[in-house]
């Protein structure tokens with residue numbers, strides 16, 4: 591963890607080491623973005639953050655600015671699955687039953703480890719008990735709670751998007767079915783309203799700071 595150093599001395603670095611001082615050099619591998627890392631959250635879990643919520647709630651969109659603000663790596667679990675399977679999500683869904691898709695999704699969730707990652711998950715992860723228990727063991731799970739009318743504006747074509755939903759069901763049906771699951775797994779909930787992604791990211795950073 592880095593602390594902002596301040597003090598007298600005009601910003602100059604001074605050393606009391608003698609001229610023949612030979613520092614004991616060793617290689618320290620540091621990921622560049624971690625220079626801006628927040629301190630650990632001190633609840634015993636590793637430093638990762640997972641975003642859960644309805645499709646269209648902004649997990650992928652908010653995950654990027656959130657990762658940038660925390661100095662963490664951005665990991666979209668849908669992309670992890672697409673890369674691993676060598677197929678687009680829609681192709682994976684077309685090739686498997688919903689249960690088969692969820693089994694694949696769970697295996698990818700279980701492969702995540704961090705540390706210092708923001709995981710933007712798929713909307714369907716809350717059906718996966720083992721996968722969710724694993725995510726929770728990796729750090730706080732944050733539910734992006736977005737009102738139904740906003741979701742409806744963002745989700746014009748559920749089929750094209752690829753969503754695990756029974757035939758004939760609406761976004762409202764899906765939201766009613768999943769809300770208790772998102773609430774069950776969440777450590778923190780953000781009431782996103784229709785706020786822009788940067789606002790949501792800032793809100794999350796603020797709430798995480800409060801847990802230190």
Ligand SMILES: Nc1ncnc2c1ncn2[C@@H]1O[C@H](COP(=O)(O)OP(=O)(O)OP(=O)(O)O)[C@@H](O)[C@H]1O
Pocket residue numbers: 643644645646647648649650651652668710711712713714744751784785786787790
């Ligand atoms: N806070 C926001 N303000 C305005 N538009 C947003 C916001 N968050 C997301 N959007 C828009 O809504 C759409 C869906 O967002 P996004 O893909 O991030 O959702 P998601 O939660 O990752 O969905 P999925 O579960 O399908 O992966 C995108 O077009 C995105 O630009």
Ligand SMILES: O=C(O)C1=C[C@@H](O)[C@@H](O)[C@H](O)C1
Pocket residue numbers: 644645668679711712713714751752753754755
């Ligand atoms: O909410 C859902 O059912 C899904 C959302 C996407 O992120 C993908 O994970 C997948 O297409 C399923």
Ligand SMILES: [Mg+2]
Pocket residue numbers: 649650651666668710711712
């Ligand atoms: Mg997404």
